[in-house]
Amino acid sequence: MNLPVILIVAGAILAFALLVILVGGPSAGKAKTRRLAMVKDRHAASTEAVVAAQMRKTIQSGRAGDSSLTNLLPRREELEKRIRRTGKNWTLTQYMFATMIVFVVATGAMLVVRAPVLMAGLVGLLLSLGLPYLVVGMTIKKRVAAFNSRFPDAIDLLVRGLKSGLPVTETFQVVSQELPGPVGEEFKGVIERIRIGNTMEAALQESAEMLGTPEFQFFCITIQIQRETGGNLAETLANLSDVLRKRAQMKLKIRAMSSEAKASAYIVGALPFFVFGVVWTVNPSYLAGFFVEERLIIAGIGGLIWMSIGAGIMAKMISFEI
Structure with a gap:
C-alpha cells in the first residue's frame, strides 16, 4: 500500500474519530451546573427571574446540537454569531464537520494526482479553513442584501400603519406578516423579544447587531430618538425610507x-x-x-x-x- 492511500485512510479515520467526539454528550460538570440552574429557576418568585429563566432555556435549546469540543474553539461566540447571521439552522458542530470533510477530500484529491505531501497538506488546510468561511460569508451577504432591498418597503408599510392610527408594535406585527424573507423574519424576532419582556430599544438593537447593516441601525436610532424627544414618527420614517432608497442607488452606481x-x-x-x-x-x-x-x-x-x-x-x- 503506497503512501497516498495510507494518508487518505489515516485522514478518514481521524475525521471519524473527531466526529464521534463532536457528537458526544456534554460533560458531567456542565450537566450538574445546568440542573442546579433549573432548580433555582423552578423556585424563582420574581417576574424578572422567570423571564431570565425562560431566555436561558431558549439559549440552551438552541445550543443543544453543539458538543463539548466546540468549547475549545477560540472566539467561539463570534463564530456562533456569524453562523446565526446566515438565517439557516446550521450549528457549530456542523461547521466543524464540514471543515474536516473539506480537508480530507481536498488532501486526498491532491495525493491521488501525485502532488507532494506538503503541497497536498497546504491546499487541504487552506481549503478547509477558507471554503466553509467563504460559504458562510456569501450566505450572510446574500441575506443582508435581500434585507436591504426590501427594508424601504417595510418602512413604507410602517408609515402607512402609523398614519392609520396603529401603535408601533402593531405595525411591526403587520410587517412580519406581510413581508416574506429576511425582513419578516427579523421583525418577527423583534416582536417575540418584546413579548418576553425586552424593551423595544433592546429588541431592535439585538436585531441590528445580528444583521450588522447600517440601514437597520439608522432605523433603530430613529425609533430611539423619537421615543425620547417625541415628534411625528411617520414623517421621520418616510424621510428615512427616501434616504435608504437613494443610498441603495448610490451603491449600485459605485x-x-x-x-x-x-x-x-x-x-x-x-x-x-x-x-x-x-x-x-x-x-x-x-x-x-x-x-x-x-x-x-x-x-x-x-x-x-x-x-x-x-x-x-x-x-x-x-x-x-x-
Missing part, C-alpha cells in the same frame, strides 16, 4: 464604476496560480523544487506574501464608504 477595477484585480490575482497549475500539469518536475529546496520555498512564501499585500491594497482602493 458598483458599476468599480466593476472594471475589480475584474482587473481578480485576473491579476488569479493569473500566477493559473500558470502554476498549468505548468505543474504539463511538467511537474520543473516546479518540484518549490517543495524541496529551501531557497525556492522562501521565494514562494515571499511571493505569496507580496501578492497578499497587493490584493489588500487593491481591495482598499475599490472600497468606498457611503
Whole structure:
C-alpha cells in the first residue's frame, strides 16, 4: 500500500474519530451546573427571574446540537454569531464537520494526482479553513442584501400603519406578516423579544447587531430618538425610507464604476496560480523544487506574501464608504 492511500485512510479515520467526539454528550460538570440552574429557576418568585429563566432555556435549546469540543474553539461566540447571521439552522458542530470533510477530500484529491505531501497538506488546510468561511460569508451577504432591498418597503408599510392610527408594535406585527424573507423574519424576532419582556430599544438593537447593516441601525436610532424627544414618527420614517432608497442607488452606481477595477484585480490575482497549475500539469518536475529546496520555498512564501499585500491594497482602493 503506497503512501497516498495510507494518508487518505489515516485522514478518514481521524475525521471519524473527531466526529464521534463532536457528537458526544456534554460533560458531567456542565450537566450538574445546568440542573442546579433549573432548580433555582423552578423556585424563582420574581417576574424578572422567570423571564431570565425562560431566555436561558431558549439559549440552551438552541445550543443543544453543539458538543463539548466546540468549547475549545477560540472566539467561539463570534463564530456562533456569524453562523446565526446566515438565517439557516446550521450549528457549530456542523461547521466543524464540514471543515474536516473539506480537508480530507481536498488532501486526498491532491495525493491521488501525485502532488507532494506538503503541497497536498497546504491546499487541504487552506481549503478547509477558507471554503466553509467563504460559504458562510456569501450566505450572510446574500441575506443582508435581500434585507436591504426590501427594508424601504417595510418602512413604507410602517408609515402607512402609523398614519392609520396603529401603535408601533402593531405595525411591526403587520410587517412580519406581510413581508416574506429576511425582513419578516427579523421583525418577527423583534416582536417575540418584546413579548418576553425586552424593551423595544433592546429588541431592535439585538436585531441590528445580528444583521450588522447600517440601514437597520439608522432605523433603530430613529425609533430611539423619537421615543425620547417625541415628534411625528411617520414623517421621520418616510424621510428615512427616501434616504435608504437613494443610498441603495448610490451603491449600485459605485458598483458599476468599480466593476472594471475589480475584474482587473481578480485576473491579476488569479493569473500566477493559473500558470502554476498549468505548468505543474504539463511538467511537474520543473516546479518540484518549490517543495524541496529551501531557497525556492522562501521565494514562494515571499511571493505569496507580496501578492497578499497587493490584493489588500487593491481591495482598499475599490472600497468606498457611503
